[in-house]
Amino acid sequence: MNYVKQKSNRIYKVLLFYWIILVIWQNLRHTVTRSGIDLAIKVGLILWLLIEFLWVEHTFSKKPFIYFSTFLTFFLLVYVFIERSFKFSTILIYIYPLLLVFLTCVLGNSFTINIHELLYLCNGTVITVAYITIFGLIFHSDQFIKALTASTAYGNELRSFFVNSHEYGLYLAGGVVCCLIALKIKSRAKIRDKFYYWLALLLFFPSLLLTYSRTTLLGILCVFVVLVIFSKKNGIKRALIIGGIIIALLIIFIEPVRTFVFNNILKENKLGVREDIYQMSFEYFKEGSVTEILFGRGIEASRAFSVEETTHTSVHNAYLQILLYYGIIGLLFLAVFYIVQIIETIKLLKINRFCGAMMLAVEIMGIVVMFTNTAYVFFSSTDSYFLTLVSIIVPKYVRNAINDGVFYVESGKEVEPYWYDISAYQGGITE
Secondary structure, three states, X not given: OOOEOOOOOOHHHHHHHHXXXXXXXXXXXXXXXXXXXHHHHHHHHHHHHHXXXXXHOOOOOHHHHHHHHHHHHHHHHHHHHHHOOOOHHHXXXXXXHHHHHHHHHHHOOOOOOXXXXXHHHHHHHHHHHHHHHHHHHHHOHHHHHHHHHOOOOOOOOOOOOOOOHHHHHHHHHHHHHHHHHHHXXXXXXXXXXXXXXXXXXXXXXXXXXXXXXXXHHHHHHHHHHHHHHHOOOHXXXXXXXXXXXXXXXXXXXXXXXXXXXXXXXXXXXXXXXXXXXXXXXXXXXXXXXXXHHHHOOOHHHHHHHHHHHHOOOOOOOHHHHHHXXXXXXXXXXXXXXXXXXXXXXHHHOOOOHHHHHHHHHHHHHHHHHHHHOOOOOOOOOHHHHHHHHHHHHHHHHHHHHHHHOOOOEOOOOOOOHHHHOXXXXXXXXXX
């Protein structure tokens, strides 16, 4: 294989740093005290991302910018028609998805993430998730005690410094995936260079279980199933299958384990108040006019309805939330978008088995997580951005790099031998 040296870029660092800043900001300031500064930070960071894409990584072209400006103007007119108001905070929620899609999938459509950049993203994610987890164990140890000793999961989930356990669970799942990718990339490295990833896995897995976030746990299970199905190495398949059988036997034959799994992790197979929320929200959607069914009931109106009827601003189902906000058109756009991504990733399996399987796994994980979660791709919240980064942006750019033949590149840096020697990667990631 001929390895090429790719031009220097920093978009992948901006994408990671954006999420890290938002996470740290949540740690520093409680939700109720962030107010307008929270909005200012998001605007500032998205403008930074815009500048990077337009002037740093791409030769500036008027054509796509004119097209986007025209579309944005039309969209704002539609927004005013639907919402019948002009609030900047709400406009940002509408514009953010369009801007992020435009930047990452139009201007950044051909952008790539090579093996060094992928490892950088994994390391940054693992370190950040480790910080979140350790902070929670030290300063919110009461959560850990309650999660282990309580007879019910409701209200006793681990959440560290976040408002809910689902966001924390999503980051832990991302940390687990990043550890697996990093271990694969460094499969020929010395044991000491892989030790920290194994240590992180031992930290993340128990914490993930104690978030009691069922959809996130199901998403991780899907990751393992996909890797088992598409892995060529029988050793990996055997290890995962044997591990699954052992866990199943423990659940079946050991009463305390079975009780803990059923009562806490599975929450007695109950959806809590979600069933009522789903029913009321869908009825609200169906009662709309033809225009509202096609283009949505609007964010302000949908949130007002949710708060009045359920005391929640979200319906805890991303697909139903999109249906309320953006209507059938918005939901169809998401469905088509994901279908295209998955088809392209399946094609990648023929070129790079492991990367294709892992990127397919995280895409499926993203789809699963959104079923009973408040996060959904391309939305402006921090967990939604992370979900977008992990399940759409990174798979797309890794796929581009492999298809363009620039996934394996020289780093051009003085680093460890196994890092600089690209041939060491080949055996570990192109199975």
